[in-house]
Amino acid sequence: MADFGGDTDLEAFRGEAKTWLEANFPPALKGKSSLGTAEVRVNDPDLAKWRKAMGEKGWGTPTWPKEYGGGGLSPQQARVLLQEMTRIGAFNPLMFGMGVTMIGPTIMDYGTEAQKQKHLPPIVRGEVQWCVGYSEPNAGSDLASLQTKAVDNGDGWTINGQKTWTSGAQYSDWCGCLVRTDPSAKKHEGISFMLIDMHQPGIETRPIALIAGASPFCETFFTDAKAPRDALLGQLNVGWTVGKRLLQHERASQTGASTGGRPPPPVSDIAKQYVGLDEQGRIADADLRTRVVKHQMDAKVHGLTLARAMAEAKGNNSPGNAASVLKNSATHVAQTRAELTLEIMGHQGLGWEGADFKPEELETVRGWLFGKAMSIYGGSSEIQNNIVSKRILGLPDTTQSA
Known part of the structure; x- marks a missing residue:
């Protein structure tokens, strides 16, 4: 792709984006942005086709580095892309779960190169869904009081405890989870951030029904769940810093940035x-x-x-x-x-x-x-x-x- 810098080059990129979107966005999905942000397992062939096209192009994560499959676009180009998506009623089909908005950016901030190569490309391609394990029954606003524990078992970590309000946990493949790794330390200093595979018998999710008619949140139970040694994101017992950074990404995603679709x-x-x-x-x-x-x-x-x-x-x-x-x-x-x-x-x-x-x-x-x-x-x-x-x-x- 050409290096689009000035106004003239941005207009050239606009033409490229318009052409690609018109060739790849299924007209049947026009204005149906809720399909891209609700349950990822929607049995819709048009949605699957659109997710695959955006993932391969890297435009579901337009400003992420190309080396991890992202679009490699500048913020100016990303805005142009969003404008063209909005114009035709298209939407970003990868904005489900927490992978694009929270976990991916946090892995780019704190992950090893091996962690980036393992986790970022599947997020970019829309192949995995992530949830975030933060709140607990006795650790909501006072999150640092969390008691879910990860114990070193020699080969990795054994996790026991409970999370609540875990958005999309019932559909997720992975969980970015705050766990206590040093019970003897001050509550903010004994916490670590773990990347946990949700597909194992030691994890159970129970959806919580809401008054609005949906169940996007879950109770999540860890009973001798396992994670390898390299599941640790950032330094041991310094997970509070990683967790705060993820919250910054979350709050930024909640401040009104559009993902396309009809306003x-x-x-x-x-x-x-x-x-x-x-x-x-x-x-x-x-x-x-x-x-x-x-x-x-x-x-x-x-x-x-x-x-x-x-x-x-x-x-x-x-x-x-x-x-x-x-x-x-x-x-x-x-x-x-x-x-x-x-x-x-x-x-x-x-x-x-x-x-x-x-x-x-x-x-x-x-x-x-x-x-x-x-x-x-x-x-x-x-x-x-x-x-x-x-x-x-x-x-x-x-x-x-x-």
């Missing part, structure tokens, strides 16, 4: 459809109009801040501050949009099933319910506020935390 309609358009217009062509309800405008301003500010943070983070592998700020910002924007949309649709936004409701109306109530979790998963809003106040603003710690 949702502006809230203002939904309001004009359901509430109606005044004589000047504006949303008829003046109070609602004000709140919609404020929401759109917040969304614009969040998007601009996200773009700036991504530019500042280029080439910087150390945990930064922006992800903690943007996580709460993204949550606020998404939950406000959901609340406004539900209010605008009225009783039409509260349907669960039936011919009286349009598909987008049924999706609205499910999205509203699931969106409540945004202020909890990936680090609760309260935890993020503590991080911002103490570690970014330097305010005094008035809590009783150890």
Whole structure:
């Protein structure tokens, strides 16, 4: 591929991307981005074809190095690719599980060359799914209190314990897991990060049903599960640093970056459809109009801040501050949009099933319910506020935390 640098070269790349997408994206998948992010085992030949094409091209991980199968694109080229995908209603079929958004980037940060060669290419090709084993029944927000143990058995590690809220564990091939390897050390200092094969008899997953009608989370039980010696990612007993870096990648993935597909309609358009217009062509309800405008301003500010943070983070592998700020910002924007949309649709936004409701109306109530979790998963809003106040603003710690 040519070296696309300036504006002229970017337009040349746009032409290449447009041609390739039109030749390889199955038209039957147009606008169906949920297929790429839901259960990976979807029995859909078009989805399988699209996943294979994107994996072989490396464009499912567009900015990852070519040596591991990635696209090797610059951030500017990746944005052009996303624009062209959005234009035709395409989506990234590899954005399921945690491999592309969390585990892969963390392996690139801390993995040995052997670990990178083993784990990154299958992620790029969409051949494996990853989950993350962090939270436990007695270690949620206070994650460093985790008690799942990995004991050196001479040949490798024996793992015993329980994780909860393990997203996609029932479909996953591998788990990036925080385990306690030194019970005698201070709680932050005796933790290691392990790459664990989920296909073994010592691991059991139990899906947790949610009010939104899906079961994306699991309880995960480890009973004498095994991992080889080279399953350790990073240094022994320094897993807390690796784990924090993965959370930075997770929070960055939750701050609003699109993976393609058709963007949702502006809230203002939904309001004009359901509430109606005044004589000047504006949303008829003046109070609602004000709140919609404020929401759109917040969304614009969040998007601009996200773009700036991504530019500042280029080439910087150390945990930064922006992800903690943007996580709460993204949550606020998404939950406000959901609340406004539900209010605008009225009783039409509260349907669960039936011919009286349009598909987008049924999706609205499910999205509203699931969106409540945004202020909890990936680090609760309260935890993020503590991080911002103490570690970014330097305010005094008035809590009783150890």
